[in-house]
Amino acid sequence: MTLMSVEQLTKTYQSTNVVDELTFSLEPGKCVALLGPNGAGKTTTLRMLAGFIKPTKGEIVFNEERFSRDVRHYVGYLPQYPVFHNWMSGEEFLIYVGQLAYLTKHEAKAKAAELLDLVNLSDAKKQRISKYSGGMKQRLGIAQALIHDPKLIILDEPVSSLDPIGRREVLNLIRELKKDATILFSTHILNDAEEVSEEILLMHKGKMIKQGAISEVSETQGTTSIHLSFGEEPKFIEERLKEIDSVFNVNREEDGFIVTVHDINIARSQLLDLIKQEDWELTRFEIGKTSLEDIFMKAVTE
Amino acid sequence: MQWQTIFKKELTEHWRSFKWIWVPIVFIIFAIMDPLTMYYFPIIMDTVGNVPEGATMDFPTPSVAEAMIMSFSQLGMLGVLIAVVVSMGLVSKEVKSGVYELVLSKPVSFTNYITAKYVAILMLIAFSLAVSLLVGWYYVNILFGTISFIQITISILFFIVYFMMILGIVMLFNSFLKSQGLVAFLSIITVVALNVISSIYSHVITWSPTLISDYINVYFYSGQLETEIWFSSVSAVAITVICLITATITLKNKAID
Numbered sequence: 048m049t050l051m052s053v054e055q056l057t058k059t060y061q062s063t064n065v066v067d068e069l070t071f072s073l074e075p076g077k078c079v080a081l082l083g084p085n086g087a088g089k090t091t092t093l094r095m096l097a098g099f100i101k102p103t104k105g106e107i108v109f110n111e112e113r114f115s116r117d118v119r120h121y122v123g124y125l126p127q128y129p130v131f132h133n134w135m136s137g138e139e140f141l142i143y144v145g146q147l148a149y150l151t152k153h154e155a156k157a158k159a160a161e162l163l164d165l166v167n168l169s170d171a172k173k174q175r176i177s178k179y180s181g182g183m184k185q186r187l188g189i190a191q192a193l194i195h196d197p198k199l200i201i202l203d204e205p206v207s208s209l210d211p212i213g214r215r216e217v218l219n220l221i222r223e224l225k226k227d228a229t230i231l232f233s234t235h236i237l238n239d240a241e242e243v244s245e246e247i248l249l250m251h252k253g254k255m256i257k258q259g260a261i262s263e264v265s266e267t268q269g270t271t272s273i274h275l276s277f278g279e280e281p282k283f284i285e286e287r288l289k290e291i292d293s294v295f296n297v298n299r300e301e302d303g304f305i306v307t308v309h310d311i312n313i314a315r316s317q318l319l320d321l322i323k324q325e326d327w328e329l330t331r332f333e334i335g336k337t338s339l340e341d342i343f344m345k346a347v348t349e
Numbered sequence: 350m351q352w353q354t355i356f357k358k359e360l361t362e363h364w365r366s367f368k369w370i371w372v373p374i375v376f377i378i379f380a381i382m383d384p385l386t387m388y389y390f391p392i393i394m395d396t397v398g399n400v401p402e403g404a405t406m407d408f409p410t411p412s413v414a415e416a417m418i419m420s421f422s423q424l425g426m427l428g429v430l431i432a433v434v435v436s437m438g439l440v441s442k443e444v445k446s447g448v449y450e451l452v453l454s455k456p457v458s459f460t461n462y463i464t465a466k467y468v469a470i471l472m473l474i475a476f477s478l479a480v481s482l483l484v485g486w487y488y489v490n491i492l493f494g495t496i497s498f499i500q501i502t503i504s505i506l507f508f509i510v511y512f513m514m515i516l517g518i519v520m521l522f523n524s525f526l527k528s529q530g531l532v533a534f535l536s537i538i539t540v541v542a543l544n545v546i547s548s549i550y551s552h553v554i555t556w557s558p559t560l561i562s563d564y565i566n567v568y569f570y571s572g573q574l575e576t577e578i579w580f581s582s583v584s585a586v587a588i589t590v591i592c593l594i595t596a597t598i599t600l601k602n603k604a605i606d
Contacts, residue, residue, distance in 0.1 A: 099453050117456045124454035130447035132358075134365050146354040147455040191451060 049110070050075045050199060050229050051096070056105035058091050065091045067253035068105070073199065078225045080240035081233040082343065083250035089233040090127060092250070093203050096231070097124035110198075120148070123192030127203040129184060133177035137168055137187050140176060141194055148195035155194070162190040166220065182213030189220060200224060202232035206239055218243055237343060249346060256346045264342060271311045272341070273318065276303030276331035287325075291317050303331060352461045359469035368435055373477040379427050380485035383419035387411050388492045413494035414569040417501075420485035421508065424478065425562045429540060432512055433519055436470045437533040440523035440600070459601045463593055467520050474516060475509045482508070496569070503574070504565045510582045511561040515540055517589035524596035525603065558585035 052072035058065050066088040073079060083089050094100045096107060098118035109118050131140050138159055145155030163169045166186040171179065179187065185205065192200055205221070206214045221243050224230060234240055240247055240261075247264060249257040257264055277284070288297050288306060293314040296307040308314035311334060322329050363369055386393070388410070411419070440463070443449040452462075486501045518539055522532040540559070547557035554560075555577045564578035 097454055099450075119454060119456040122454070124451075126447065126450045126454075128447060129451060131451065132362070132448055134362065143354065143358055144451065144455055147351060147452065147457050149351065149456065151350075188451075192454075195455070 051109050054106045057103050059103040064253050069255050071258055073229055075229050078230040078244040079246045080244035081248045082240055087250040088253040090203055093201050097122050097201050121198040123197035123200045125188045125192045125202045129188035131176045136173050136175055138172040144191050145194045158194055162193055166190045182209055200228050200230045205232055272335050273306045274333040278328035278330050281327045293317055352465050355465035356469050359466055363473055373480050376477040376481035377484050379423040380420040380481040381488050383423055384416040384489050416489045416493040417496055417569050418566050432474050433533050433536045436516055436519045438529040439466050441527055441529050441532050445527045459597045463597045471516055474512050478509055479505050507561055510585050514558050514585040514589050517592035521592040521596045524599040556580035556584050
């Protein structure tokens with residue numbers, strides 16, 4: 048069962064396709080990261096999914112049998128730079144947007160209190176929003192997205208503008224929210240995606256260039272990297288390493304070499320054989336999976 | 350229910366930004382300024398003016414109707430300006446700052462959004478007009494002679510209809526412009542243009558909404574309500590409705606860029 052399926056979603060501004068024929072679906076209870084460099088079309092995509100810009104072409108079907116009303120009833124949205132009515136207090140604002148989403152005053156109050164607690168703003172709830180720090184505003188932004196118990200939570204760059212502490216708080220919050228709702232969030236920071244999401248959608252120049260579970264996406268790459276460091280750098284080592292048939296690429300790093308290989312088992316024994324045979328002074332031999340960053344760089348530069 | 354939520358929020362916002370205090374006060378000043386200075390003009394001249402010895406100056410005291418009309422015409426110019434200024438950011442400011450995005454991510458109906466804001470600001474302006482003109486009427490009654498309460502009430506109600514249209518025009522410009530200054534500028538240009546056109550062709554377009562204040566003046570002079578004032582009011586309401594519907598459609602169709 049899918050929560051939302053998107054087909055050939057396209058948005059055109061002045062004859063350029065900012066978003067170009069995206070097709071994907073969101074499964075309930077998953078946390079999905081929408082990745083891509085700045086200008087990839089992430090925000091435009093999210094705005095279309097949240098139901099307040101119309102796609103030029105394509106379809107967004109929100110679990111068609113169960114929900115037929117305005118999609119905004121089921122979606123909570125946090126814009127990249129949330130702006131509030133600064134003359135209100137945090138609590139007032141939550142109650143206001145709650146009532147906009149058709150909660151009664153009483154329900155809105157109860158929900159606001161619960162969410163203020165969740166995002167750790169209970170102490171500041173009577174303060175005017177103009178006095179809030181950036182991190183507090185971001186947390187209030189998340190709270191307002193959750194006020195009407197949405198089935199899908201869309202967060203646009205929820206952590207990019209935060210300091211490390213704020214970032215940690217928000218990531219923990221996302222991990223908490225994952226238990227009850229589907230989350231789609233955009234980011235250009237790959238670590239964040241790896242940390243909390245199960246699936247990724249990778250966009251570049253409006254197009255979807257990769258999608259799937261993180262483990263799948265990194266496996267389809269078919270390569271693994273090995274980090275090698277030596278006490279004293281042997282002569283012609285780069286050439287010697289490249290001669291090995293399972294080695295795909297060798298990159299010089301500050302503290303050694305990153306060797307990209309096809310088959311890790313073959314490559315490991317071949318490399319260790321060579322090192323033993325030449326008696327090189329090995330100080331580090333580390334097998335690492337391809338990181339999202341590698342996938343990202345590879346996909347984007349292709 | 351959603352309508353009331355937005356409406357209440359607007360009233361609170363106007364209250365917290367002190368609009369419910371300063372707008373009526375400024376309107377009262379506009380309404381009493383001219384009648385008072387006209388009445389006390391001879392005394393003011395005596396105290397501050399260098400009137401040569403023996404010179405006699407005869408200032409005709411304005412009639413009751415003239416004095417009351419002064420209040421209306423001051424509000425018809427400066428009052429319009431203030432009304433435009435307090436409403437120029439109603440939508441455009443929210444769109445520009447980005448609050449609009451948060452509000453819109455909730456299932457908010459555009460009709461509710463526009464009309465609740467409109468009614469809230471109309472209440473503020475109507476209240477300010479009523480209070481200020483009643484204060485003006487009070488002074489005119491003391492200083493110049495009698496105007497009946499019925500007559501002033503009817504005049505105020507028609508004057509509010511004229512302001513309804515002005516606020517409708519401001520809402521319309523609000524819906525497609527992000528700059529508050531531009532909203533104010535274009536609204537004022539439109540109102541001025543309407544005024545100029547209808548005074549040039551006042552015999553042809555007797556139903557023009559901007560002639561409402563002219564008909565109110567006639568009402569004070571003659572004590573008789575012209576039939577045309579009803580046509581002018583109907584056209585003012587019609588223009589307001591068209592402006593609000595257009596504003597709603599514009600917002601609905603506009604993508605946030």
